[in-house]
Amino acid sequence: MLKEERQQEILEILNAEHKVIASDLSKRLGVSEDTIRRDLKELDIQGLVKRVHSGALRLGPPVEDFSTRQNISSEVKINLALKALEYIKDDMVLLIDGGTTNLHLVNQMPLTLNATIITNSPPIAMALSNHKNIEVIMIGGTLFKESMVNLGIDTVETLNTMRADLYIMGIYKIDPHIGISVPSITEALVKRKMVSISTEVLGMVTSNKLDTISNHIVCPSNHLTYLITEHVHPEIKGLYANQGIIVMD
Template sequence: MLKEERQQKILHFLNDEHKVIASDLSKRLSVSEDTIRRDLKELDTQGLVKRVHSGALRVGPPVVDFSTRQNISNEVKINLALKAIDFIKDNMVLLIDGGTTNLHLVNNLPLSLKATVITNSPPIAMALSNYDYVEVNMIGGTLFKESMVNLGIDTVETLNMIRADLYIMGIYNIDPHIGISIPSISEALVKRKMVSVSTEVLAMVTSDKLDTVSNHIVCPSDSLTYLITEHVKPDVKALYANKGINVVD
């Protein structure tokens, strides 16, 4: 079997199974584990997989700027947002960070909602300006233009003085075993702090982000209270449910 053909088979297995193990691939493809490790290293260098100790995981969707993401999978994101609204009650203190799905959620909240929203996302704060009964507290910091969120030491210091009922977290990558991860270390640190100051954590996740990993770990997957996602295979859903997460699909 040619190397290119073998690597395509690895990508096919990974797309179907979400994770591949080097020793298993060695048997399935009748080559040595060293050959498989070289394949995985090449595929990782090309950005097609994410190598882990025993094998590889899927990579998530491409990291693009906020304005570009606003035009991707909008119907799916709106459906996730509508499911998440059931978990938002009057008089809650909500912590909401950046993300286009989070923005869809805010745009679909009932105008009668009475709540306090704390956010480091200027687009989220602007969208809430139409809500007469929502108090909006904007967290400052240095604007990270790619994600349109404020980050930095000032952001973290402000969060030290906050206790939220529910944190609505924007997700880049999530794997049940490795946890929630993100490309930017500054954003990872802010998200980690947001988790620590919140009683419950909710995330809306499109299926292409499930079982994927990035470079900087935010927190374990079981830091989530609620995972709102699309219809997924029962075995994938079970991986998250077995972590004690309330999975809604």
């Protein structure tokens, strides 16, 4: 098998199984572990996989700006949002950060909902302008244009004075062993603070984000109370359910 063929096979296995172990690939492909490690290093340099100790993980969706992501998998995101509505009740204090799936959720909220919503996302605050029974508290900071959220020390200091019944976290990447992660350390710090001030945490995740990692860890995945995703393999679902997370797919 040529190197290019072998690396393509690795990518196909990774796409199907979400993670690979070098020793296992060595046996399956009939080459040495050193060869597999070199393959994984090359694939990592090309931006096709994320190397970890003993193997590699899927990279998941590429980093794209907010306006581009709005039109990706919109039907799937709406379905996730409709499932999440079951956990939102009148008189709750909701904390909602950025993300296109979170924006779809806000757009699906009934106009009769009575709630207080805290957000650091200008698009979400604007989407709530027609909800007369929702008090919107906008958290300031420096606008991170890629995700369209306010971040920084001012954001964290404001969050220190607040409590929420439910935090609806925009999830960039999640792995059951490594946790929830994002590309920006500042965004990781703000999300971590949001987790700490909330009684429960809910995340809506499209399947291409499962078992993927980014550069900065927000928190372990078991900090989630609810994980709402698409139909996934029972084994993958079990990895999260075994951590005490309520998984809906």
